[in-house]
Structure formats: structure tokens, C-alpha cells
Amino acid sequence: MKKLSQLSARELDAVELVLNGVEGAIIIDENGIIRVFTDFYERESGFVKGDVLGKRIDEVFPHTRLLEVLNTGKAITADIWELNGKSAIVSRVPIMSENGIIGALGISIFRYLEEARGFATRIQQTFSELKYYKEEVKRIYGARYSLGAIIGKSKEILKAKEMVQTIAPTNNPVLIYGETGTGKELFAHAIHQESARREGPFVRVNCAGIPDNLIESELFGYEEGAFTGARKGGKPGKFELANHGSIFLDEVSELSWAAQAKLLRVLQENEIERVGSTSLTSVDTRVISATNIPLNKLVAGGKFRKDLFFRLNNFTITVPPLREHFDDLPLLCQHFIDNYNQENGTRVKGINNDALQLLTTYHWPGNVRELNIAIERACIDAREGILTVANLLRFTQNVSGQNIILEDYRGFDIKEARKAAEKAVVIKALQASNNNRRKAAELLGISRSTLYNKIIELEID
Structure with missing residues (x-):
């Protein structure tokens, strides 16, 4: 790509023809020499185009910031510039090639600041919308979890x-x-x-x-x-x-x-x-x-x-399925409790050991997602304090995903309640597998011998 200082007069005229379509533009080359001075600036500045072309920009405009852009390569946008006692808004950007900075462009965005005020509100709205859509894109097409x-x-x-x-x-x-x-x-x-x-x-x-x-x-x-x-x-x-x-x-x-x-x-x-x-x-x-x-x-x-x-x-x-890492139950339950509190204003502090033990008696076919639902339901029941077996026994899900309402167990002591809940889960597994004990054991994630022992221990006919 040519340097701006190497462009012919004909090429510069072509550039100016394009830029005359905007309110005004000035282009300087890599040496700070004015190469393009559009009709707008000739009309508004009082300078004759033929007198300024070929001069350094700071000779014509001593306080120009175009040289700053040329030297740093950083754009200066939406800047207020005084032109013969009139305020205008301009932006200045570097002109780049594969070899680096070859010039700078100053372009008028609005003729006068007063005329721009009406647009400023719309610009702010546009930026707000742009920010919203950027966030939406990030939300839709961005990874949310580390x-x-x-x-x-x-x-x-x-x-x-x-x-x-x-x-x-x-x-x-x-x-x-x-x-x-x-x-x-x-x-x-x-x-x-x-x-x-x-x-x-x-x-x-x-x-x-x-x-x-x-x-x-x-x-x-x-x-x-x-x-x-x-x-x-x-x-x-x-x-x-x-x-x-x-x-x-x-x-x-x-x-x-x-x-x-x-x-x-x-x-x-x-x-x-x-x-x-x-x-x-x-x-x-x-x-x-x-x-x-x-x-x-x-x-x-x-x-x-x-x-x-x-x-x-x-x-x-x-x-791994939840049943294979029950060691994580305390952390998972506390995480779900904290999330629910934050979203719903409840004040549940945690879950007690008996309730945690009861959770280990269930197969959790829906895994961590199902546990989250169970904890949320328990939080609804408790509203505050510590989750107990009583809170959990209101809602338990069987292997087919249907709710088991265990109100009948609320008067039992912890051992009886745990045994009753475990018995209900085993019975539902047997029902779901049409009494095929091998399939029931697979559903429960236990061996057949363990299932047989459970059937005897829980007195299941």
C-alpha cells in the first residue's frame, strides 16, 4: 500500500470526492502534511483549500489533535472542537497499512454541538441497546460455568x-x-x-x-x-x-x-x-x-x-451418578440451599446429619438435578433454620419420577422414618421392574444379594 505522501493529485481528488459526502474531513499524511481538505472545512474555517494543502496541520490549526493520533495510533472519538467560535463534534482516527501508521483522518460527525444534542440522547439509547444485545449474545453464546x-x-x-x-x-x-x-x-x-x-x-x-x-x-x-x-x-x-x-x-x-x-x-x-x-x-x-x-x-x-x-x-x-459420590451430599445440599435463599429470600442455614443420612437411602435416578429439586422443596417447607428429616419427607421422588407424599411418616422417629422411606423406594423399584429383582437392583444401583437382604430386612412381601 502506498504512503499518503505518495498519492497523486488525481488519487487525492477521488478520496476528497468521497469524503465530501460527509460534513467535513481532513487527512494528513505520515509527515503531518494536509493532503485532503474538504469543502466543508474550506467553507467553515475561512481558509482557502489551495493555501492549506501541502502545509503541516499544526501550521493551520495550532491546537489540532490529529498529530496526537498520528503519533500514538490511538483514535480520539466524539471530541468537542472549536472552529471559529462554533462548537462541532469530530472524531480522529489513524490510517493504517500493513507497514504501520501512514496518516490520520479527522472527520466531522455533526455540524454544530447544538444540533448534536438531539442526537446525543438517541446515541445513548443506541449504546444502551448495543450493550444489552452484547450481553444477550454473551448470555446465549457464552460459557457461563467454570x-x-x-x-x-x-x-x-x-x-x-x-x-x-x-x-x-x-x-x-x-x-x-x-x-x-x-x-x-x-x-x-x-x-x-x-x-x-x-x-x-x-x-x-x-x-x-x-x-x-x-x-x-x-x-x-x-x-x-x-x-x-x-x-x-x-x-x-x-x-x-x-x-x-x-x-x-x-x-x-x-x-x-x-x-x-x-x-x-x-x-x-x-x-x-x-x-x-x-x-x-x-x-x-x-x-x-x-x-x-x-x-x-x-x-x-x-x-x-x-x-x-x-x-x-x-x-x-x-x-458419576449421584449415588456413587454421596460424600458430596453436604456440599451439594448447602450449595442448593444458598442458591435458593439468594433467589427467594428464605433463611435456611443448612441441613442436619439425620436428613443427610436419609438422602443416602434413595437411588436418585434424576441425580444432582433431582436432589436440587428435593432441597428446594424442603426449603419451601422450612423457610428458615436447619432442614430436617421432617422437611425432606414431605417430598420424595420414586424411580419413575412421580411424587411420593410421605406424610404418614412424620410422626415416626428417625430410624423408623428412614426405614419407611427406604422401604418405599425398594417397593417402587420392584413395581417399576415388574418384580424382576435383577432389574430392580440395577435401578437401585445395588447388587442382587444386597436387594435380597433389603427385602428381608424391610419385611417386603
Whole structure:
């Protein structure tokens, strides 16, 4: 690129012709020499254009700030400037090339300050709206949770968190496996936050929530006219929105066979093809996927592509079910209590040991998510003080997700209440499995021999 001092008169005239479309502009070259002086400044300043062109800017305007911009490379915007006793608002920006700063541009935004006041309010409103939309974009396409948001100090949780720290710095795909409600999305957010992509977008896609006929356009976008109802100008897909960031494919096991093939291409070639387009677009997106169904079983059943499984399964993080890390119950319960207090103005201080012990008698098929609901309900019941067994026994969920109202147990002592709650859970597991004790034991997360002992101990017919 030429230096401004090397531009011909014809080239400078062309630049001035464009800038005359605004209220006024001055351009200086790398030496501070005025190269463009538009009609507005000639008219308002009283200087003749022919007299100022070729002179240093500070010879014409001794207090100019254009030289400051030229020397520092930093723009000065929305500055008030006095011109022959009249106030105007101008902005000054450096002119850059691949070799550095080659000049500076001063441009009038509004003719006079008085005329600008009406616009100032609108500008403020615009900036407020812009700030709002930026925050909305960050909220929608940004990771909200760090590694510290994953609550727990049990060896199972610490192992999973260590895996995040090991895997996050790479660009490899990650597969997160865990039962429903274990917190897989928290781990996905943490992987993004711990990576070099943390400043980039984090785009979440619920694969199970998108109809098969829309999944391709949602993931890869579409061109204008690609189908009836297609948006004018087309629409970028989730992979484009996640460029230079991460995309989280939740419930990836629900993708159709055709969508799996498209996803495989993205992972292999780092390219997407919009629906209705004949060209390819390069994307730099890290893929984090999650499933509550072991993908190897789906592969064996012919429901998931083997080649895609190998691509997604580059690294695997297994999030343990709640029943495997009951050591974290005190921390989790206190976390949920504190959150509920903050959101609802309650004054619950904690949970007592008997209540914690009662929680360990339940299988928790909904895992941490279900525990959160149970603690919230107990907080509603207590409102303040310490959560007790009595607060918890109002609401317990069985293995099928239905509520068990345990009002009949409120008069029992702690041992009787605990035994009654445990008996209710075992009975519901047997009912849910049609009395198949092997399946009931699997639902409860215990061995068959332990189940048999429980049946005898709890006097279940």
C-alpha cells in the first residue's frame, strides 16, 4: 500500500470526492502534511483549500489533535472542537497499512454541538441497546460455568475435574457420558472456559429438541431460497456461530443417520456446506458432545455410525451418578440451599446429619438435578433454620419420577422414618421392574444379594 505522501493529485481528488459526502474531513499524511481538505472545512474555517494543502496541520490549526493520533495510533472519538467560535463534534482516527501508521483522518460527525444534542440522547439509547444485545449474545453464546462451579470433593468428581484440566487445552473432540441430571453441561462449559477458546463463543445445541427435517439447516445454516420459508439472505448455522469457539452437542445420540454423516464431514474436513449452497465454508470449532446412552451400544445396534463414534470419542469424561459420590451430599445440599435463599429470600442455614443420612437411602435416578429439586422443596417447607428429616419427607421422588407424599411418616422417629422411606423406594423399584429383582437392583444401583437382604430386612412381601 502506498504512503499518503505518495498519492497523486488525481488519487487525492477521488478520496476528497468521497469524503465530501460527509460534513467535513481532513487527512494528513505520515509527515503531518494536509493532503485532503474538504469543502466543508474550506467553507467553515475561512481558509482557502489551495493555501492549506501541502502545509503541516499544526501550521493551520495550532491546537489540532490529529498529530496526537498520528503519533500514538490511538483514535480520539466524539471530541468537542472549536472552529471559529462554533462548537462541532469530530472524531480522529489513524490510517493504517500493513507497514504501520501512514496518516490520520479527522472527520466531522455533526455540524454544530447544538444540533448534536438531539442526537446525543438517541446515541445513548443506541449504546444502551448495543450493550444489552452484547450481553444477550454473551448470555446465549457464552460459557457461563467454570470448573469451580462443579461442586464436589469426592474422588469421583475430582477425577472428572482433573480430566477437564487435562483435556481442555487441546482442540480434540470430547465426549461426556453421564446419566440424566448428572451435570454434563457444567463439564462442557468448564472445558470451554479452561481452553484457549474461552473468549470465543460457546454454542449449545440440544440435538433431541430439533426435528430431523431441520437439524441440517440448524447445524450448518442455509442460503436464501434454499427452501420455502427460508430467511432472506440466508442464515448461519450453529457451527458458523461457534467459529473460533466451541459447540456443545447435547444428546448427540439422538442425531439422525443423515445428520451423523454431515457431522462426520465437519470433524474430518473442518468445513460446512449450507443447505442450498454449492460452496464450502471453513470453520474452526471444537466439538464437545454429551450422551446419557453409551454410544458403543448404539454402534453395536446399528443406530450410530462407528466412524463418527471414533471421532467423537477422542477423549471421554464420565460424570458419576449421584449415588456413587454421596460424600458430596453436604456440599451439594448447602450449595442448593444458598442458591435458593439468594433467589427467594428464605433463611435456611443448612441441613442436619439425620436428613443427610436419609438422602443416602434413595437411588436418585434424576441425580444432582433431582436432589436440587428435593432441597428446594424442603426449603419451601422450612423457610428458615436447619432442614430436617421432617422437611425432606414431605417430598420424595420414586424411580419413575412421580411424587411420593410421605406424610404418614412424620410422626415416626428417625430410624423408623428412614426405614419407611427406604422401604418405599425398594417397593417402587420392584413395581417399576415388574418384580424382576435383577432389574430392580440395577435401578437401585445395588447388587442382587444386597436387594435380597433389603427385602428381608424391610419385611417386603
